[in-house]
Amino acid sequence: QSVLTQPPSVSGAPGQRVTISCAGSSSDIGAGYDVHWYQRLPGTAPRLLIYANNNRPSGVPDRFSGSRSGTSASLAISGLQPEDEADYYCQSYDSSLSAYVFGTGTKVTVL
């Protein structure tokens, strides 16, 4: 049950900048809960990409960045690379559901 809304797809040419939005509500992102982002490459398990809104785990290129404002968050990919073609999910916590929640997912296509 996804309560965070993402665009189904975004695309861009190599080297371009793309952003993925994650819309929540007053019981999740708007309540101050951290937003995390995951990348799922085809045929692999999800990988933590951004944690606590805007922090990158070691090994994640600095072309990935995150931000949060109000009841929404966004992931930006600068200098898009062919290997960035994947599904991306945001995630937070919803106090009304007492559950961790994921976004609906966004497929990034590199043209």
Add this chain to the structure above:
Amino acid sequence: EVQLVESGGGLVTPGGSLRLSCAASGFTFNSAWMNWVRQAPGKGLEWIGRIKSNFHGGTTDYAAPVRGRFSISRDDSKTRLYLQMNSLETDDTAVYYCVYSPSNSFDYWGQGTLVTVSS
């Protein structure tokens, strides 16, 4: 290196039961909070539930769709996490992931095990 290896998936008929296992290594399992997350075919990620470390009471929390049917447990002596799934429904068909959360994000994922519920 953190390693999480799930097993126990397979084909089960509706109403049946299945127990998944996750072998953990590379971190202090007895102090770890562990989760199960699933992904149905063509769908997004869905958190199923969590178990806290025994130091924090070993309590469990579940998502509404599985509450009362699924049960998470742990054996710290074997560094294993379990997911007991009862009264399985076709909508439970998914890849199930064992996830280690040292903070409030899902930092480390296993490779997943496929559960298919079909008659």
